[in-house]
Amino acid sequence: MTLPHLPADLAQRLLAYYDEYGRDLPWRQQQDLYRIWLSEIMLQQTGVKTVMPYYEKFLSHFPSITQLAAASQEQVLAQWQGLGYYRRARMLHQAAQQVVQQHGGLFPEEITQVQALPGIGPSTAAAILAIGRNQAHTILDGNVMRVLARLLTLELPVDSTPGKQRLWQVARQLTSQQRPGDYAQAIMDLGATLCTRSQPACSRCPWGGACAARQHGSWAEYPKKREKKPKPHHYQCMWVLLDTQQRIFLRKRPLEGLLGGLWEPLGEPLLETPPLGNLVQRASHHLTALGIQGQPLLEAQPVDHIFTHFRLTVYPILVVAASGAPILNDANWWPLAQLDQRPIATLHRKVNENAVGLVELSLNG
DNA sequence: AAATCGGGGCC
């Protein structure tokens, strides 16, 4: 593939911009590979603003790789709860244990060893060693793809194989060999603060003079993406079991797959769309079959949730149950007051809240 | 090459 014609001083211009306007972020200005690693994992498919409150809290619970490795998966997931993409947390935990076993607790500094760790791909491995050790590696994330697609007015979809090959090639060509770490952070800052998805600040861009999209006034057309397929809509009924001791009954989801290792109420998928029939009556039938003694009471406010690739509507049913534990694996009663110590997806916290809210309503009324 | 994997910020 031929190299595009680009000015030779782009990296230098970008670094000058970064030196003056670079963001001051908690994981910058230090060389602790553990902290840089953690920030990179949290920031995968997640914005800086969302990550910020999680970052310091996670570090206060797990100050070192050794302490992270020694923690239980339950504890790690509890600190991750609400951030999404929970597989990231499970792989981070696995990788910490791998670092302890294979590298004596010291994060590796050779890129093939770094990329061999779970959850660390080409871009994250490059980012960690470029930022932490100023090694000359190249990153390619969503910000960089947008910046480069506009710079080149790239017609290939950035999420296609040929599009990515082209972007990697150009990204490598542009990377500063003198200051690869600052360059990596600088180009991410450029995408996050100037070359934004909507209304980019082209007039202040250090690459404005070289940008094909700016020259043609066509920034809105890039990056191009492949056509995406519509999301299916699924429905589910969930039974929120409460006992007289202010406890709630939850089961643990399988460790692999969607929301792996997180706790949720019992329930059943609904094949009808939208659901038909009396959900309270149906809940009663199912709970009896499970050997649960209790009275399904009320239908709470449904919870609508958008996942990456499908939409889910959950209909919560409040059930006041006897304390006798149903015979189920990976299931238990947990005090309502201590639910924040348990990993529970945002979706299921809302389901619980809506059902518990009915109890408080009936008590007050 | 395509599918899987969350949640919040922002327009």
Next chain:
DNA sequence: GGCCCAGATTT
């Protein structure tokens, strides 16, 4: 309402 985000992994 859709789009996006410091992507990696699995099939």
